[in-house]
Amino acid sequence: MPEPYTLSHATIETAAGPAEPMVLNMGPQHPSTHGVLRVILELDGEIVLKAKPVIGYLHTGIEKSCESKTYSQCITLTDRIDYLAPLSNNLGFCLAAEKLIGIDVPKRAQYIRVLLTELTRVSSHLVWLGTHAIDLGAMSVFLYCFREREEIMKIYEYVSGQRMMTSYFRIGGLALEPPPGWLDKVKRVIDAMPGHIDEYEDLLTENRIWIGRTKGIGMLSAENAIAIGASGPLLRASGVAYDVRKAFPYSSYDEFDFNVQTANGCDCYARYQVRVAEMRESLKIIRQAMDRIPAQGPFRAELPGIIPPSREEMKTSIEGLIYHFKIFTEGFAPPAGEVYQAIESPRGELGVFMASDGSPRPYRVKFRTPSFINLQSLPMLCEGRLIADVVACIGTTDIVLGEVDR
Amino acid sequence: MNLSVVPVSYYLVLSAVLFGLGVIAFVFKRNIITIFMSIELMLNAVNLAFVAFARAHNHLDGLVFVFFVIVVAAAEAAVGLAIVIMLAQNRQSLNVERVNLLKF
Amino acid sequence: MSLPFLIFAICAILAVAGAILLIAAKEPIHSALALILVMISLAVLYLLLGAPFIAAVQIIVYAGAIMVLFVFVIMLLNMGVEERTNFSKLAKYAGVPLGVLLLFAIAHFLAHSSAGTAIANGAAGTASSSTRDLSTQLFQQYLFPFEATSILILVAVLGALVLARKE
């Protein structure tokens, strides 16, 4: 029997309650979540009332694995954290270990590191731009970006022998002497890059649809950005000129002339502008680094017992052989203590917290990954907006799920 | 019976049958939207009769009427469905038995 | 059996079947589909009756707009299967037989009325001339009702807007 209807205030109010929101499960299998991200959306029609990111689908326990490996062995794990910017992760880990041990890396290695990490930044931003564009329907930009990224991958391969899991940076310097002629290859790529960036900008920057899809979408004020711990382009697009490379220079970044790119839009479009400008800025740094890299010189610090001896030394001197054997069997033991080393990865502040108890294996390694923290801002960005904007917002935070879940 | 031509009466009978089925649907159905649809069915049946008569008398007035009926039906659907949506949001139900506020 | 009769028979059967399906279907969307079937068969009948313009309008407005609106609303509300609640006994035992009776009465009357003897197919004015004549009628003799309906539609649109708007 239907309930009798009485005309009273209370019944009207309960009867006129809002319809139940629809719960939509976006991901973990969804083309625009950039991996296995799951976002639980509560919808009113197409409007997002609540967004809750659910992560952990790619949790591989890298931090735990590090505890049972020697310091040098851990480097290969760092590639897998942010698989779009492996060299940045290598650098973060190596810098932290070097700080813990107290090694001065030769300038040549530092410059090469700068060059390669900036190249990584370009390549990572290219992937971001491409995927962000295809999320919003611009298909060609995606393929253009990957075409250029391919060239950068070829440089990785030429230098380190690997396209993605490079592990090229080692504690104290580099893994190998870079092959001859590699700078010419880099030059060829970065000479072509500005033209390519113009090409993307031609397709997007003044495109009305692109502006309509990104301007005013995913607003994140400077206060909110800081409060939520956002870093990298996400923070700089809100007008905060915080860049680890400038604030806490590492690896000789203080010797380079570059600007921190900021924008005041606080929206997806501002982040697009910042990232594109950063690509150009990175090219500038790469040019400077190419001029500075000395043709000759050590590519690794010399510290017996910690840095592996050169091949020649290992084969000719008994100490070298012993050190080599010791480093590769039991590793080396830095002093007990903790360090926190931050670098500016393409996604923001990548911090490596390393605690040593004086044994050859790190007692605890923690990667403060920018994606993990930046992803927290997602509800802030997209609540109250449309589903289509969720896609733009996920894209604009530039997350890498490997980095989020570690 | 000569089956090579179709007398207008056939159309009229069909129209009557459809109208009757519309009435039955109107009475039987409990869902507001389906009730609404049975009204449309009745309107359609009447339209058919109009067109058939227009044909029988070779006069276009019937067609004009059909035209107006269709237009009015469109207006009716717009308002009616808006009301249905409001109703559904407020009552969480489309059953006419639950929406009997206007019943005395 | 001639082609027009064949077409008439098929469409009439489809229309009646659609109407019955409308009643029988539990899902509102099946009812809507049934109604669309009825409308399309009626449109073919209009063509047969030499009123192609009305047939086109029937499909464009009825099947293409009004019924899309219905389907849209059904999808939007997604209320699921119709619930059968207590059904008036009076309607069940008195209404239905009476309705059927009325139906047969009307049908019988129509079948034997003078109007029914007219032949519905064969050469009448060509379709395009009928369309042209119709428009002439609409814009001359029935200009006022025509304008009035346009205002009606405007009012309906405004009404729908007011209803749909959130406070």
Next chain:
Amino acid sequence: MDSQEIGKHPVVQKLKSWDGQSVADVIEFRGETTVIVPAAQILRVCQFLATESSLRFTFLSDLTPVDRFPLEPRFELNYHLLSIENKQRVRLRVKLPGKDPAIPSVTPVWPTANWHEREAFDLFGIRFPGHPDLTRILMPDEWEGYPLRKDYPTEGIR
């Protein structure tokens, strides 16, 4: 390192002048300053550091526990604070007991601590009273144990 030098960091000086109770100890290592704060004081200290006009540690870079398993107090909780304006970093450290470790959540000060604390809860089992939504974040909800603890088995069938 002698105590003279250690106290020189401006944060330490400020903290000491604000409330002597808030600084239990100070460690300097590789140019990084670690201020050890009593667990009960942490929320107050954080509030002070975040709002004090000359310090402005408005950015919480990182929050991570370290498990010193056989030792007691077992857990060290490190807060890496960053002042964007002053380009300054400082690490706060709190020591927590091995049995039912709990510490007030700092989410009221830095909303970003939300996921950091969830991660610490998920992997170390440290509770944060006052946290808005303290659930597992990386591991499945029904997971047993806290994987990053040192006594968590790394091999064998559970």
Next chain:
Amino acid sequence: MEFISQHPVLVASIVKIAVLLFIVMTALAYLTWMERKLIAHIQSRWGPYYVGAHGLLQPLADGLKFLFKEDVTPPVADRLVYTLAPFLALTLGLTAIALIPFGPPSIPFPFLRGQEAFSVADVSIGLLFVFAITSIGVYGVALAGWSSNSKYPLMGGLRSSAQMISYEVSLTMSVVGVVLLAGTFNFNEIISGQQGYYLHFIPRWHVVPQIVGFLCYLTAAIAETNRIPFDLPEAETELVAGFHTEYSSFKFAMFFMAEYANMITVSCLATILFFGGWLSPFPERWAWQLFLPGAGLILLGIYCAYDTLAEMRGIARIQLSVVTLLCLVGGAICLYPPVAAVIQGPFWFTTKILIILFFYIWLRGTLPRFRYDQLMSFGWKLLLPVSLANLVVTAAYFVFGWVKHG
């Protein structure tokens, strides 16, 4: 036999339907090939390449694949409607093409007695009927979305119903200007009304006076066929694939075919209404145009021959030489004057359609996607007023007698 002799029109219609169906199905298949190839070249890649020379057998392979794939029906789906929807979509998409005249209404065929029209049905109010058919085309999409009983398809279905209803209004309004100019709904009459030339060489097509109407039509048509930048119902990155997320196997293929059929239909309409249908763009006194189709085919054949010899290897060489042979023989036949006269109409018609289709694909390679609310406001707030204004101006033209009717 008696039946056939009694109903020659019926038989001719059935034969024409069969031929047209065959041609249209092939065209659909090769439209996918063309789209993939074009998009690929826009995005600097090769596109289909391995199945047949230049991927020419790719559509066949795709069709076979779809046929033999498992046809999954979700257990919660409404089986009847779920099965009905793709058939509805495809049938309606193909039906509309039956009304399109591909050539002049009466043409003496060289090897047949009597005259034949290049269309299945020449209806006096053909334009209205095409609109009638396209207006119920929305059911395929809407019902597919609803019957899958899944959230993404439902939203896709809802979006498409709203979108198609909205743009249908503009689509119809933008065409009324042409109807006013032509004074008829009949396609053949509309086309013959566009004969003649401005200044002796600019064809007197409706696109010249109705340029605004044409632009509105084109925009609305793209929206109506759910193509980028209006492909919201199937926005892959937001709604996974929209209304056909749950579809697989040949039902999925049917939606694709329906989409391409709709593309062809609206291109045909644009050609008829604005570009003079099967009329040649050149004045009749230029007699050489009679040999254009044949010459074009022969040129294509020569290119294929060159390609066969220069580029192709192995089996592809045989495949392409068949194509070469077909082109050359076809070209030679088309040079025979009576044949050339017959295929003039279809040749120009097809050429114009291909140009419009190229434009479609070009857009897809260039533009990002609109957001749902932007799409709606674009349709209602810009497109509809502009097409209405166009209509009013055109009507004023007649009322004030600036143009003589007929």
